[in-house]
Amino acid sequence: MYQEERLIAIMEYLKQHRRITAEQICSLLHISRDTARRDLVKLKERGAIIRTRGGAILPSVHQEVPGYSGRLLTVSEEKNKIGKLAASLIHKGDRIILDTSTTVQACAEHLNVTDCTVITNSINQADILSAKEGIDIHLLGGKLQKEHRFLYGASVVEKLGDYHADKVLIGVVGISENGLTIPHEEDGMVKRKMIRQAEQVIALSDHSKLGRTSFYQYAELHEIDLLITDRLPDQDFCDLLDRHGVELLVTESEEEDEDM
Known part of the structure:
Protein backbone atom coordinates (compact mmCIF):
# COMPACT_ATOMS: atom_id res chain seq x y z
CA MET A 1 0.00 0.00 0.00
CA TYR A 2 1.38 3.41 -1.00
CA GLN A 3 1.74 6.18 1.58
CA GLU A 4 -1.09 8.27 0.09
CA GLU A 5 -3.42 5.29 0.39
CA ARG A 6 -2.40 4.84 4.02
CA LEU A 7 -2.94 8.53 4.75
CA ILE A 8 -6.46 8.33 3.33
CA ALA A 9 -7.19 5.26 5.46
CA ILE A 10 -5.90 7.00 8.60
CA MET A 11 -8.04 10.09 7.94
CA GLU A 12 -11.13 7.96 7.30
CA TYR A 13 -10.60 6.27 10.66
CA LEU A 14 -10.14 9.64 12.38
CA LYS A 15 -13.36 11.01 10.86
CA GLN A 16 -15.26 8.14 12.47
CA HIS A 17 -13.43 7.84 15.80
CA ARG A 18 -11.86 11.32 16.28
CA ARG A 19 -8.56 9.83 17.56
CA ILE A 20 -6.09 7.08 16.65
CA THR A 21 -3.01 5.53 18.26
CA ALA A 22 0.16 4.34 16.56
CA GLU A 23 -0.73 0.78 17.60
CA GLN A 24 -4.11 1.08 15.91
CA ILE A 25 -2.46 2.33 12.71
CA CYS A 26 -0.05 -0.61 12.74
CA SER A 27 -2.91 -3.07 13.25
CA LEU A 28 -5.22 -1.40 10.73
CA LEU A 29 -2.66 -1.10 7.92
CA HIS A 30 -0.28 -3.95 8.84
CA ILE A 31 2.75 -1.66 8.98
CA SER A 32 5.63 -1.04 11.38
CA ARG A 33 5.67 1.65 14.06
CA ASP A 34 8.33 3.56 12.12
CA THR A 35 6.10 3.66 9.04
CA ALA A 36 3.12 4.70 11.17
CA ARG A 37 5.21 7.48 12.70
CA ARG A 38 6.27 8.76 9.25
CA ASP A 39 2.61 8.78 8.13
CA LEU A 40 1.63 10.81 11.18
CA VAL A 41 4.48 13.26 10.56
CA LYS A 42 3.27 13.73 6.97
CA LEU A 43 -0.32 14.35 8.08
CA LYS A 44 0.85 16.83 10.71
CA GLU A 45 2.88 18.72 8.08
CA ARG A 46 -0.30 19.05 6.01
CA GLY A 47 -2.20 20.38 9.01
CA ALA A 48 -4.64 17.47 8.87
CA ILE A 49 -4.01 16.19 12.42
CA ILE A 50 -2.73 17.15 15.84
CA ARG A 51 -0.06 14.81 17.20
CA THR A 52 -0.65 13.42 20.68
CA ARG A 53 1.44 11.19 22.90
CA GLY A 54 1.24 7.89 21.06
CA GLY A 55 -1.08 8.94 18.25
CA ALA A 56 -3.16 11.73 16.77
CA ILE A 57 -6.51 13.53 16.94
CA LEU A 58 -8.41 15.67 14.49
CA PRO A 59 -8.02 19.43 14.92
CA SER A 60 -11.04 21.33 16.23
CA VAL A 61 -13.17 22.82 13.49
CA HIS A 62 -15.08 25.91 14.51
CA GLN A 63 -17.92 26.18 12.04
CA GLU A 64 -20.41 29.01 12.02
CA VAL A 65 -23.89 27.62 12.53
CA PRO A 66 -26.15 28.81 9.67
CA GLY A 67 -29.31 30.76 10.42
Missing part, protein backbone atom coordinates in the same frame (compact mmCIF):
# COMPACT_ATOMS: atom_id res chain seq x y z
CA TYR A 68 -32.54 28.84 10.94
CA SER A 69 -33.76 29.34 7.39
CA GLY A 70 -30.44 28.08 6.07
CA ARG A 71 -30.54 25.04 8.34
CA LEU A 72 -34.05 24.21 7.15
CA LEU A 73 -32.69 23.92 3.62
CA THR A 74 -30.34 21.21 4.84
CA VAL A 75 -32.83 19.21 6.91
CA SER A 76 -31.80 15.74 5.85
CA GLU A 77 -33.76 12.55 5.49
CA GLU A 78 -31.84 11.37 8.56
CA LYS A 79 -33.24 14.25 10.63
CA ASN A 80 -36.71 13.53 9.28
CA LYS A 81 -36.46 9.89 10.40
CA ILE A 82 -35.18 10.93 13.82
CA GLY A 83 -38.08 13.38 14.18
CA LYS A 84 -40.62 10.75 13.13
CA LEU A 85 -39.29 8.24 15.67
CA ALA A 86 -39.29 10.89 18.40
CA ALA A 87 -42.89 11.86 17.58
CA SER A 88 -43.96 8.23 18.05
CA LEU A 89 -42.89 8.51 21.71
CA ILE A 90 -45.37 11.33 22.41
CA HIS A 91 -48.74 10.11 23.68
CA LYS A 92 -52.19 11.50 24.31
CA GLY A 93 -52.22 13.80 27.31
CA ASP A 94 -48.46 14.36 27.35
CA ARG A 95 -47.04 17.72 28.38
CA ILE A 96 -43.88 18.29 26.40
CA ILE A 97 -41.20 20.95 25.92
CA LEU A 98 -39.72 21.47 22.44
CA ASP A 99 -36.56 23.43 21.81
CA THR A 100 -35.58 25.33 18.68
CA SER A 101 -33.58 22.81 16.65
CA THR A 102 -34.49 21.76 13.11
CA THR A 103 -34.42 18.09 14.16
CA VAL A 104 -36.99 18.84 16.85
CA GLN A 105 -38.99 20.70 14.20
CA ALA A 106 -39.08 17.42 12.25
CA CYS A 107 -40.65 15.87 15.35
CA ALA A 108 -43.24 18.67 15.50
CA GLU A 109 -44.14 18.06 11.87
CA HIS A 110 -44.81 14.36 12.56
CA LEU A 111 -46.65 14.95 15.83
CA ASN A 112 -50.13 13.42 15.62
CA VAL A 113 -51.66 13.25 19.08
CA THR A 114 -54.62 14.84 20.84
CA ASP A 115 -54.93 16.46 24.24
CA CYS A 116 -51.23 17.36 24.17
CA THR A 117 -49.65 20.46 25.70
CA VAL A 118 -46.51 21.90 24.09
CA ILE A 119 -44.23 24.51 25.66
CA THR A 120 -41.66 26.07 23.34
CA ASN A 121 -39.54 29.15 22.72
CA SER A 122 -39.43 28.48 18.97
CA ILE A 123 -41.50 30.59 16.59
CA ASN A 124 -41.32 27.87 13.95
CA GLN A 125 -42.44 25.04 16.25
CA ALA A 126 -45.41 27.11 17.44
CA ASP A 127 -46.37 27.97 13.86
CA ILE A 128 -46.26 24.33 12.72
CA LEU A 129 -48.23 23.07 15.70
CA SER A 130 -50.86 25.80 15.39
CA ALA A 131 -52.19 23.97 12.32
CA LYS A 132 -52.73 20.75 14.29
CA GLU A 133 -55.90 20.07 16.26
CA GLY A 134 -55.82 18.94 19.87
CA ILE A 135 -52.52 20.61 20.75
CA ASP A 136 -52.38 23.39 23.32
CA ILE A 137 -49.39 25.67 22.70
CA HIS A 138 -47.55 27.81 25.25
CA LEU A 139 -45.09 30.12 23.47
CA LEU A 140 -42.51 31.48 25.89
CA GLY A 141 -42.04 35.23 25.62
CA GLY A 142 -38.67 36.95 25.63
CA LYS A 143 -36.14 38.64 23.42
CA LEU A 144 -36.21 37.45 19.79
CA GLN A 145 -33.07 36.02 18.23
CA LYS A 146 -33.99 36.94 14.66
CA GLU A 147 -31.47 34.83 12.76
CA HIS A 148 -32.21 31.58 14.60
CA ARG A 149 -35.89 32.37 15.35
CA PHE A 150 -36.02 31.65 19.06
CA LEU A 151 -36.97 33.63 22.15
CA TYR A 152 -34.50 33.88 25.01
CA GLY A 153 -33.56 35.83 28.10
CA ALA A 154 -34.35 35.94 31.81
CA SER A 155 -38.10 36.06 31.20
CA VAL A 156 -38.01 32.79 29.22
CA VAL A 157 -35.95 31.01 31.87
CA GLU A 158 -38.16 32.36 34.67
CA LYS A 159 -41.40 31.35 32.92
CA LEU A 160 -40.09 27.83 32.29
CA GLY A 161 -39.83 27.44 36.06
CA ASP A 162 -43.64 27.56 36.25
CA TYR A 163 -44.07 24.44 34.11
CA HIS A 164 -43.61 20.75 34.82
CA ALA A 165 -43.43 18.55 31.71
CA ASP A 166 -43.45 14.83 31.04
CA LYS A 167 -40.82 15.06 28.30
CA VAL A 168 -38.40 17.55 26.78
CA LEU A 169 -37.00 17.10 23.27
CA ILE A 170 -33.75 18.92 22.55
CA GLY A 171 -31.37 19.08 19.61
CA VAL A 172 -27.60 19.22 19.90
CA VAL A 173 -24.69 20.66 17.96
CA GLY A 174 -22.27 18.41 19.83
CA ILE A 175 -22.59 15.42 22.15
CA SER A 176 -19.45 13.85 23.61
CA GLU A 177 -17.69 13.04 26.87
CA ASN A 178 -18.00 16.80 27.47
CA GLY A 179 -21.79 16.55 27.57
CA LEU A 180 -24.26 18.36 25.33
CA THR A 181 -22.93 21.55 23.78
CA ILE A 182 -24.06 24.39 21.54
CA PRO A 183 -22.45 27.55 20.10
CA HIS A 184 -24.82 30.10 21.65
CA GLU A 185 -24.85 30.60 25.41
CA GLU A 186 -28.25 32.32 25.43
CA ASP A 187 -29.89 29.30 23.76
CA GLY A 188 -27.95 26.92 25.99
CA MET A 189 -29.20 28.59 29.18
CA VAL A 190 -32.80 28.06 28.03
CA LYS A 191 -32.12 24.42 27.12
CA ARG A 192 -30.56 23.85 30.55
CA LYS A 193 -33.73 25.09 32.26
CA MET A 194 -35.93 23.03 29.92
CA ILE A 195 -34.06 19.89 30.98
CA ARG A 196 -34.63 20.63 34.65
CA GLN A 197 -38.39 21.03 34.15
CA ALA A 198 -39.03 17.61 32.54
CA GLU A 199 -39.34 14.07 33.83
CA GLN A 200 -37.73 12.54 30.73
CA VAL A 201 -34.99 14.19 28.66
CA ILE A 202 -34.78 13.09 25.01
CA ALA A 203 -31.87 14.31 22.89
CA LEU A 204 -32.11 14.22 19.09
CA SER A 205 -28.92 14.11 17.06
CA ASP A 206 -27.88 12.89 13.62
CA HIS A 207 -24.65 10.89 13.51
CA SER A 208 -22.51 13.86 12.43
CA LYS A 209 -22.90 15.47 15.89
CA LEU A 210 -21.75 12.43 17.86
CA GLY A 211 -18.31 12.86 19.42
CA ARG A 212 -18.26 16.60 18.76
CA THR A 213 -17.86 19.38 21.32
CA SER A 214 -19.13 22.90 20.72
CA PHE A 215 -18.65 26.09 22.78
CA TYR A 216 -21.23 26.05 25.61
CA GLN A 217 -22.15 23.03 27.73
CA TYR A 218 -25.78 23.04 28.81
CA ALA A 219 -26.06 19.47 30.09
CA GLU A 220 -23.90 16.59 31.24
CA LEU A 221 -24.45 13.17 29.73
CA HIS A 222 -25.98 11.70 32.88
CA GLU A 223 -28.79 14.27 32.65
CA ILE A 224 -30.02 12.70 29.40
CA ASP A 225 -32.39 9.73 29.51
CA LEU A 226 -32.58 8.87 25.81
CA LEU A 227 -30.60 9.67 22.66
CA ILE A 228 -32.22 9.19 19.26
CA THR A 229 -29.88 9.11 16.27
CA ASP A 230 -29.78 7.72 12.73
CA ARG A 231 -26.74 5.42 12.85
CA LEU A 232 -25.39 3.04 15.45
CA PRO A 233 -22.37 4.80 17.03
CA ASP A 234 -19.01 3.05 17.43
CA GLN A 235 -18.46 0.87 20.47
CA ASP A 236 -16.52 3.52 22.39
CA PHE A 237 -19.42 5.97 22.12
CA CYS A 238 -21.96 3.28 23.04
CA ASP A 239 -19.87 2.46 26.11
CA LEU A 240 -19.77 6.16 27.01
CA LEU A 241 -23.57 6.35 26.88
CA ASP A 242 -23.89 3.17 28.90
CA ARG A 243 -21.61 4.49 31.65
CA HIS A 244 -23.83 7.55 32.01
CA GLY A 245 -27.12 5.64 31.90
CA VAL A 246 -28.25 7.01 28.52
CA GLU A 247 -30.59 4.78 26.52
CA LEU A 248 -30.03 4.68 22.75
CA LEU A 249 -32.58 4.49 19.92
CA VAL A 250 -31.34 4.24 16.32
CA THR A 251 -33.59 4.76 13.30
CA GLU A 252 -31.55 2.23 11.29
CA SER A 253 -32.34 -0.43 13.89
CA GLU A 254 -36.02 0.45 13.78
CA GLU A 255 -36.08 0.01 9.99
CA GLU A 256 -34.23 -3.31 10.19
CA ASP A 257 -36.78 -4.61 12.73
CA GLU A 258 -39.63 -3.68 10.37
CA ASP A 259 -37.98 -5.55 7.46
CA MET A 260 -37.58 -8.76 9.44
